[in-house]
Amino acid sequence: MGKAKAGNRSYVDLVCTECKRANYTVSKNKKNTPEKLEVNKFCEFCNKHTIHREKK
Numbered sequence: 001m002g003k004a005k006a007g008n009r010s011y012v013d014l015v016c017t018e019c020k021r022a023n024y025t026v027s028k029n030k031k032n033t034p035e036k037l038e039v040n041k042f043c044e045f046c047n048k049h050t051i052h053r054e055k056k
């Protein structure tokens, strides 16, 4: 009960594959999602949707 443990949760930057800017930070449970994230998101620098990939 009470506080959730932050154990497996970490924060990763999502980087636009076109301009290489880190536009988003998301929390990720490494246990449930061991593979690299790849998400189609809006990039305000490219002014369009691009693939954002988890920064190493």
Ligand SMILES: [Zn+2]
Binding pocket: 016, 017, 018, 019, 020, 021, 043, 044, 045, 046, 047, 050
């Ligand atoms: Zn971009």
